[in-house]
Amino acid sequence: MGLRYWLMKSEPTTFSIDDLCNAPRQTTCWEGVRNYQARNYMRDMAIGDLVLFYHSNADPPAIVGIAEVVKTAYPDPTQFDKKNKYYDPASHPSNPRWEMVDIKFVRKLSRPLSLPELRKERTLKNMLLLQKGSRLSVQPVSREEWEHILSLEQSARPSTSKKRQ
DNA sequence: GCCAACGTTGGC
């Protein structure tokens, strides 16, 4: 199976792209996912897969960077920690319910690609992120979507392009 | 801060 692409959401007040950049070895474990579909997507991840790092609950919400998968799915220890906010009393260590992967910083985008800007792209109209009511925090991105998104990075910010000199 | 959309829980 070839390289695959993903998008992962994080609230920047909780863990931002800069936090990832400044983390030890620029790597973090993706703890706290408590949604089966998102977990299943993490199980599908392979080392070397590339990830769009998305800031949710931000102003504006935006894709801000790229990371790569450096460790495939393994049990998320926070599910067994009674003091952790991600504690899940229904999950037993002999059969862990929740898993996580490790991702490593690759780079920040040269500029954030905001949700409103992404919505303007007809090529991206089927993107999971842009569907009404979509809340998945871990989701697949097609190769076409990936390439189109990164091509937007090269173009000028729409709001400033009008004052070209 | 509001609230629509969604996922989960639990009574029946």
Next chain:
DNA sequence: GCCAACGTTGGC
């Protein structure tokens, strides 16, 4: 197995 109630996500 249905579905009402509840909790959460996340854009606005």
